[in-house]
Amino acid sequence: MSNLAFPFARRRPRSVIPGFGLTLGLTLTWLSLIVLLPMAGLFIKTSELTFSRFLSIVTAERTVHALQVSFGLSLAAAVVNAVLGLVVVWVLVRYDFPFRRVVDALVDIPFALPTAVAGIALTAIYAENGWVGSLLAPLGIQVAFTPLGILVALVFIGLPFVVRTVQPVLTDLDQELEEASASLGASRWQTIRRVVLPAIGPSLVTGFALAFARGVGEYGSVIFIAGNLPGVSEIAPLLIVIRLEEFRYADATAIAVVMLLASFVLLAAINGLQRWSERRGRAS
């Protein structure tokens, strides 16, 4: 009974990996300073508002629309990236071609390029008089200054997240698995669907989640190409900046709180999906 009464009083088990206390302490301190403290400030500032005022801010038509644009287009962009990113990974891992390393390096550019530069470049290309925009204009497709433009920007910045998470997993995938599948009579497509995709699935979900999370928070590249029409192509982060410039700080943090909670719920759901697919893969 005394053991149960003092669960922490027992001798610590010996471990070959010492330093748990020190590293956990550092981790918690660091996370508090960098992540938790600013987030707490967000909630404290928001609490200046009465609840009814908070509700009226976050349910205002403009706010709701901005949130819809941010989350909806981020999800759409993450889906596009998951599909096309997978194709990029496939080509980079499975084939050897001239300048493969150059193409491989190109994937990282969205990581490194200042987002404002990316936004301006994309706008210049997709504007009605731009290289691509002028080709699309006769077809009645307008990219720049529409939600479609936001999608293009989010696809651009999200691509490396999918590629860099899936690439090592596909590289490590044993070629023999596909040979076994083919020898059992599976077609190429059946092999990809039944053998390759389940193996790289968890990493693809991770890449999807990262691309999505990045898209929700993206600001710099979007505001140039979006046109920023309230109720049409205005993203939530921009609305927050607008509220800040109007010195309505509590309004800004209220929108931020909603974004934070929504992101949290969506990422938790994606995490759950990933764990489920991993369990199917490993089955403890």
Place this chain on the structure above:
Amino acid sequence: MSIDIVGVTKRFKSFTALDNVSLHINSGELVALLGPSGSGKTTLLRIIAGLDWPDSGEVHFDGEDALSRSVRERNVGFVFQHYALFRHLSVFENVAFGLRVRRGPAKLPEAAIRERVNELLSLVQIDWLADRYPAQLSGGQRQRVALARALAISPRVLLLDEPFGALDAKVRKELRRWLRHLHEEMPVTSVLVTHDQEEALEVSDRIVVMGRGHIEQVGAPEDVYRNPATAFVHDFIGETVRLPGEVRGGALYLKGQRLGLDAQGVGDGPAQILARPHEVELAPPEGAPFAGRVLALRSFGPNRRVDVEIASDAGTTVVEAAVPTDREIAVGAQVGLLPHRYRVFSATA
């Protein structure tokens, strides 16, 4: 189904993996491709399977051209050294894979698939593991799953690439006996690749010994072991004692002394006399064909071995021979060596 391999050559860049190899495999036979790494045995197996294509040559299954068909269409069961099981599928679904991917008229109803898979799982004696995942199995169990999976498609040929190579010695021994037993119950034409001569000798109907892209010898295990066609085969197929010598006019000499051994028709020139350690007897130094000083004495289990230093034309040679455990022998003593069964090969070949 019989397999004919005719003049197959395969090069990887500058390395010739197979050099004009021809081989006939009878229907229902279990053949072992035996050789050291780099001998081309796995390449030959992969060409039979359709996982690799030769640069030139032909492969026929029952007289039909096999090279025009992909691995998918050849209906071969392939068992990989590292099992290549699908980690995300249960044991049952791994075995069912080949049946589930069938399309069109060959597609089986669910009940038939279940029946077939359960039948195979009991055949390989792992029916109680059906719901487990590969990660939860031991190596031996995984290889049984891999075998059941390959057999599920009722293959015309079963190809095994070092199937027991990743297992420990005890499990390996058990599994290869079981494989032999399985083959007798279900005589599918089978080709087994191995570098373990004991495995090849124990399991197969015939052994194909390969070295550096060539077939060195084909024959029944007993025949290959007792009558190796080349020094390479003798050396590879079992423990070998290598004694020096020279053939002159149909007789064997060492340092000008006639050895009193049969030259076995080898032409004039430097020769090597190869024997198994247990076929070399210790004898009094006087009158024995070889004599030398005992350098070391080792015992392991029921065996005792001596290293004997023999003077030869090229300085000295150290030879290992078996000693009966009841025989008194001391390091530094002069002993004679008398091979009572041996093979003579030209040393230049």
